[in-house]
Amino acid sequence: MTLDPSIKIAPSILSADFANFGAEIRAIEAQGADWVHVDVMDGHFVPNLTFGPPAVKAFRPHVKTVMDVHLMIAPVDPYIDAYAEAGADILTAHLEAGPHIHRTLQAIRAAGMKAGVALNPGTPAEAVAQLLDLADLVCVMTVNPGFGGQKFIDMSEKVRALRRMIGDRPVHIEIDGGVDPSTAPRLAEAGADVLVAGSAVFRGGSVDNPAPYGENIRAIRAAARGALAA
Numbered sequence: 001m002t003l004d005p006s007i008k009i010a011p012s013i014l015s016a017d018f019a020n021f022g023a024e025i026r027a028i029e030a031q032g033a034d035w036v037h038v039d040v041m042d043g044h045f046v047p048n049l050t051f052g053p054p055a056v057k058a059f060r061p062h063v064k065t066v067m068d069v070h071l072m073i074a075p076v077d078p079y080i081d082a083y084a085e086a087g088a089d090i091l092t093a094h095l096e097a098g099p100h101i102h103r104t105l106q107a108i109r110a111a112g113m114k115a116g117v118a119l120n121p122g123t124p125a126e127a128v129a130q131l132l133d134l135a136d137l138v139c140v141m142t143v144n145p146g147f148g149g150q151k152f153i154d155m156s157e158k159v160r161a162l163r164r165m166i167g168d169r170p171v172h173i174e175i176d177g178g179v180d181p182s183t184a185p186r187l188a189e190a191g192a193d194v195l196v197a198g199s200a201v202f203r204g205g206s207v208d209n210p211a212p213y214g215e216n217i218r219a220i221r222a223a224a225r226g227a228l229a230a
């Protein structure tokens with residue numbers, strides 16, 4: 001398997017209109033989103049609640065690209081089959097969510113999905129050293145998870161260390177939190193290829209006025225590509 005090294009922009013629907021997810025997903029894809037990032041929060045692992053498997057299943061028919069499901073829940077394992085059934089393409093669990101992340105990643109792949117492991121800002125790159133053959137994606141959190149619109153925490157050095165550790169394995173590095181055209185370049189330059197963005201994509205637009213979504217997506221992509229070309 002080879003990895004697509006191009007920059008992918010993954011809008012987080014945490015910043016969408018919660019009464020209108022289907023139309024919001026269709027709008028961001030029409031405006032150039034590469035993946036759709038779906039933030040699942042349980043009010044326990046993180047201090048906020050969003051939605052669970054039935055909602056994610058309802059999103060599925062609207063997603064024509066890649067449904068990238070980020071679980072901010074603990075425990076994870078009892079819900080893996082439900083997210084497979086809901087149609088997740090990638091299922092990402094937090095390393096900090098329990099003592100058995102190795103088992104969790106195996107179980108996600110066994111359920112037919114790509115497996116991601118997410119790292120809170122306080123968790124070092126080295127924590128995934130034994131997991132890189134079990135993971136398709138490492139998500140580097142650049143905020144403490146739980147809310148959109150938080151201040152960016154620079155994790156460029158962690159990204160650089162991870163890209164070095166990953167070597168030629170086909171593993172994506174995804175960045176989540178505070179990504180915008182000003183923070184994207186240093187992350188792309190350090191080796192990230194998937195940029196999640198909530199507020200920086202949805203700001204200024206709506207399903208009735210989706211053009212700003214496209215402008216925002218293109219601005220982030222151009223900033224990231226600019227750093228690679230430099």
Ligand code: DX5
Pocket residue numbers: 012014015037039070143144145146147148149150176177178179196197198199200
């Ligand atoms: C935070 C979520 C993020 C969030 C990013 O816990 O995992 O996906 O939506 O939002 P912004 O881009 O606004 O920081």
Ligand code: ZN
Pocket residue numbers: 012037038039070176196
């Ligand atoms: Zn997320």
